[in-house]
Amino acid sequence: MSTDGSNDELLELLGQERVRQVLAATSREPLSAKELSDECDVALSTIYRRAEEMVAHDLLVERTQIEPDGSHHSVFVANIDHLDIDVDGGTIDVNVHIREDAAQRFSRIWSDIREL
Secondary structure: OOOOHHHHHHHHOOOOHHHHHHHHHHHHHHEEEHHHHHHHHHHHHHHHHHHHHHHOOOEEEEEEEEEOOOOEEEEEEEEEEEEEEEEEEEEEEEEEEEOHHHHHHHHHHHHHHHHH
């Protein structure tokens, strides 16, 4: 079997139950680390460790949420639409399809056009 290191890391990360719980929860709505800790029934320190790994692999993004009273805190949001895992010719390839908002989509399309 032949895979590259980033594929191995991503598959290993997705193999962790807590990572899958965080990904599922943040796909519904943005959640703070505390809310994730409560929902996943796991220590806050574990949530921060998993979230850091997930952000590094583009599975999760951290955003600042501003409250009506002016206070703010970080929330995490799932950053993927779907994953493709292809097994072919002795290799395993993992493709992460990142969510794009309208501005990101426009920028990507414009960049693609300029490269033509």
